[in-house]
Amino acid sequence: xxxxxxxxxxxxxxxxxxxxxxxxxxxxxxxxxxxxxxxxxxxxxxxxxxxxxxxxxxxxxxxxxxxxxxxxxxxxxxxxxxxxxxxxxxxxxxxxxxxxxxxxxxxxxxxxxxxxxxxxxxxxxxxxxxxxxxxxxxxxxxxxxxxxxxxxxxxxxxxxxxxxxxxxxxxxxxxxxxxxxxxxxxxxxxxxxxxxxxxxxxxxxxxxxxxxxxxxxxxxxxxxxxxxxxxxxxxxxxxxxxxxxxxxxxxxxxxxxxxxxxxxxxxxxxxxxxxxxxxxxxxxxxxxxxxxxxxxxxxxxxxxxxxxxxxxxxxxxxxxxxxxxxxxxxxxxxxxxxxxxxxxxxxxxxxxxxxxxxxxxxxxxxxxxxxxxxxxxxxxxxxxxxxxxxxxxxxxxxxxxxxxxxxxxxxxxxxxxxxxxxxxxxxxxxxxxxxxxxxxxxxxxxxxxxxxxxxxxxxxxxxxxxxxxxxxxxxxxxxxxxxxxxxxxxxxxxxxxxxx
Numbered sequence: 198x199x200x201x202x203x204x205x206x207x208x209x210x211x212x213x214x215x216x217x218x219x220x221x222x223x224x225x226x227x228x229x230x231x232x233x234x235x236x237x238x239x240x241x242x243x244x245x246x247x248x249x250x251x252x253x254x255x256x257x258x259x260x261x262x263x264x265x266x267x268x269x270x271x272x273x274x275x276x277x278x279x280x281x282x283x284x285x286x287x288x289x290x291x292x293x294x295x296x297x298x299x300x301x302x303x304x305x306x307x308x309x310x311x312x313x314x315x316x317x318x319x320x321x322x323x324x325x326x327x328x329x330x331x332x333x334x335x336x337x338x339x340x341x342x343x344x345x346x347x348x349x350x351x352x353x354x355x356x357x358x359x360x361x362x363x364x365x366x367x368x369x370x371x372x373x374x375x376x377x378x379x380x381x382x383x384x385x386x387x388x389x390x391x392x393x394x395x396x397x398x399x400x401x402x403x404x405x406x407x408x409x410x411x412x413x414x415x416x417x418x419x420x421x422x423x424x425x426x427x428x429x430x431x432x433x434x435x436x437x438x439x440x441x442x443x444x445x446x447x448x449x450x451x452x453x454x455x456x457x458x459x460x461x462x463x464x465x466x467x468x469x470x471x472x473x474x475x476x477x478x479x480x481x482x483x484x485x486x487x488x489x490x491x492x493x494x495x496x497x498x499x500x501x502x503x504x505x506x507x508x509x510x511x512x513x514x515x516x517x518x519x520x521x522x523x524x525x526x527x528x529x530x531x532x533x534x535x536x537x538x539x540x541x542x543x544x545x546x547x548x549x550x551x552x553x554x555x556x557x558x559x560x561x562x563x564x565x566x567x568x569x570x571x572x573x574x575x576x577x578x579x580x581x582x583x584x585x586x587x588x589x590x591x592x593x594x595x596x597x598x599x600x601x602x603x604x605x606x607x608x609x610x611x612x613x614x615x616x617x618x619x620x621x622x623x624x625x626x627x628x629x630x631x632x633x634x635x636x637x638x639x640x641x642x643x644x645x646x647x648x649x650x651x652x653x654x655x656x657x658x659x660x661x662x663x664x665x666x667x668x669x670x671x672x673x674x675x676x677x678x679x680x681x682x683x684x685x686x687x688x689x690x691x692x693x694x695x696x697x
Contacts (some may be wrong), residue, residue, distance in 0.1 A: 202661040206342025230299035230306070239496035240505055249511035253519075254310040254404050256353050256560065259411070260621050261519050262526025263534040264444075267430030268437040270527060274520055275594060276434075280441045281516035285509065287637045288446075289502055294640035296587065300642070310335040313636055314608055314691030320643030335636060336578065338628050340571040344607055345624030350564045351381070351611035352497075352620060353537060357557045360540055361550055371612050377561070378608050384565040385572075385604045386690065393569070398564045407539075410552040414542055415525040424533040436622040436678065439671035443625025444519060445512075536617035568607070619679050626671020 237611035240248065291309075298307050298315040307315065310332035326595055353371035362368070387393055428436070465482055501507045526538045534543050540548035576599055614620065614665040638660035642649060 201274075201650060226333070228300050228303045230304065241567060242500050245495050245501065246511050249507065250515065251401055251404075253445065253515045254408060255563065255620065256349055256617075257440070258408070258519055258522055259353075259537040259556070260440050260618055261444065261523035261619050262538045262541075263536055264437045264440040265523040265527035266426075266530075267433040270427045270524060271427045271529065272429045272434075273437065273523055274593060276437065277441060277520050277523060278516060279478075280438070281445060281512060281519070282616075283663070284442070284445045284633060284658075285512040287634050290641045290657075290660075291633075291637040292502055292508075294637060294644055298640070299646045300442065309339075309632075309636075316640040316643040317461055320646045326641065331538065335632070336574055338631050340574050342628035342632065343567050343570045344603065344610075345628065346567045347564055347603075347622065348609040348611045348614075348623065349617060349620045350567070351377070351492050351607060352615050352617040353560050353613070354557050354564075355611075356537065357491040357539055357553045358542075361553055361557075364545065370615050374608065374612055374615070378604075381561070381564060381608070382601055382604045384561070385568050386567060386598050387595075393566055397566060400559040400562040400566075403555040407552045407555040407559065410548060410657070411538060411542070412522065413524070414549065415529050415538070418529060419544065420529055421531040421533065423533075425528065425531060433674075434669040434673035435626065435667070436619070437594060438667050439622035439624075439626030439675060440618070441519075442629040442633060442667070442671075443498060445515065446625075446629040456695050467619060507664075536621075568603060569602075574597075575599060575603075576588055583653045606621045614679055616679055616682055619675050619682065622671060622692060623675035623679070626668055630664045630668035631656055631669065635661050638664065 261277075268276055294316060295309070295312040295467075297310040299305060300321055301319055303316055314328040314332040317331045317398055318325050351374055354377055355370045357371050358377070359368070360371050362373070426488050432529065495501055495507075522538070526541075527534060530541045531540075533541070539553050542553065576596055580599060581592065589595065606689075611620075638657040642654060642657040645653060
């Protein structure tokens with residue numbers, strides 16, 4: 198259960214140090230990282246496909262109707278397909294780049310930050326000194342993204358609980374956030390993913406069942422008679438773009454667990470240093486197990502990126518599902534789409550109430566899983582080494598203090614800006630434009646240096662420009678909309694009026 202659950206999460210590395218540049222005289226052409234991976238429980242193609250589908254079901258898909266309300270029906274459908282193609286291609290680029298980085302260093306696995314650092318250290322000479330800062334930057338984006346998801350989850354839980362409780366006793370959404378704070382802190386103190394595995398299975402089941410019920414309501418419920426907006430506007434499109442990226446992008450990387458090292462290198466080079474543990478664990482120690490992402494955990498990893506392989510098949514189904522939910526939800530409520538489609542389900546309906554409670558519980562469980570990631574990065578990558586160096590003997594106290602502090606941080610941000618849809622757009626545009634588009638493009642270009650084809654260079658440059666424009670435009674639009682949402686009788690960029 199633990200292995201399967203862990204492979205479906207966005208998982209960052211806990212050490213940012215760039216791996217050493219490989220010897221220029223080494224010939225890495227014959228080295229195949231796939232052949233050197235020793236996995237205890239590899240997944241087959243069908244299992245990997247199921248995990249990929251589970252990655253993409255959450256608050257993002259529930260925000261698709263509002264995204265379509267911002268983009269217009271026709272624009273929403275076309276743009277979702279195009280962004281889906283873009284995201285899928287960038288995931289292919291990321292997987293190929295990590296594979297190429299592994300071949301450069303002749304190691305079976307590399308994390309996202311370590312692979313990015315390897316790309317910079319093998320790129321143009323002017324960029325090689327940025328290898329370590331690049332790895333740190335990737336970690337920063339990963340931490341900010343995961344904490345952003347936790348903020349989104351707090352707002353989502355509070356909004357949905359408020360919808361259920363309001364008919365009986367009406368309270369501000371901030372009060373609901375305060376009520377769930379202590380349970381969230383308690384759940385976040387669970388130290389092991391193994392203990393969280395049963396909760397993850399329950400959350401996945403609730404999500405699948407709840408999504409089926411939501412689609413049932415969208416198909417059978419009373420539709421809005423308001424005219425449909427087919428094309429949307431350029432002013433609100435960046436918010437749509439951020440939401441789509443948040444919903445679709447599932448960047449798979451690796452992280453440390455219990456000072457993980459690379460698995461069982463039969464003949465590691467004497468001068469080789471593990472880019473994750475930096476030599477703190479002897480090369481002969483095979484007791485540590487890596488926690489690995491989807492492609493890395495496959496029995497047949499080459500099937501992941503084939504034209505009709507796992508990634509293309511899974512992303513095709515996911516994009517079609519997102520288009521269906523977005524279009525049906527938009528037709529269902531038109532311009533009155535809430536931040537989550539669950540908030541637009543009929544009031545007082547027992548089935549609707551049940552699905553709202555199911556999603557609230559599932560997202561509550563997912564909060565602990567997502568908050569586990571920044572804890573691992575900050576604790577094992579930064580705070581723990583500093584404490585060990587300073588000789589502190591209260592490591593457990595500091596770890597729990599970090600867990601509580603991160604939980605309080607996400608709570609403060611959520612209470613300060615209780616805007617679910619705008620939070621989704623903000624963190625989607627800010628973090629996933631960089632992690633899902635910009636860095637993969639840079640990595641592919643640098644790993645081909647100096648013999649990079651001009652066509653490949655132009656393509657990667659175009660991807661980088663798209664990522665930067667999406668990051669700047671989406672972040673700016675989301676921030677402006679957040680500011681406007683606190684003004685009296687403010688009109689958001691998507692045209693939704695908010696009372697003071």
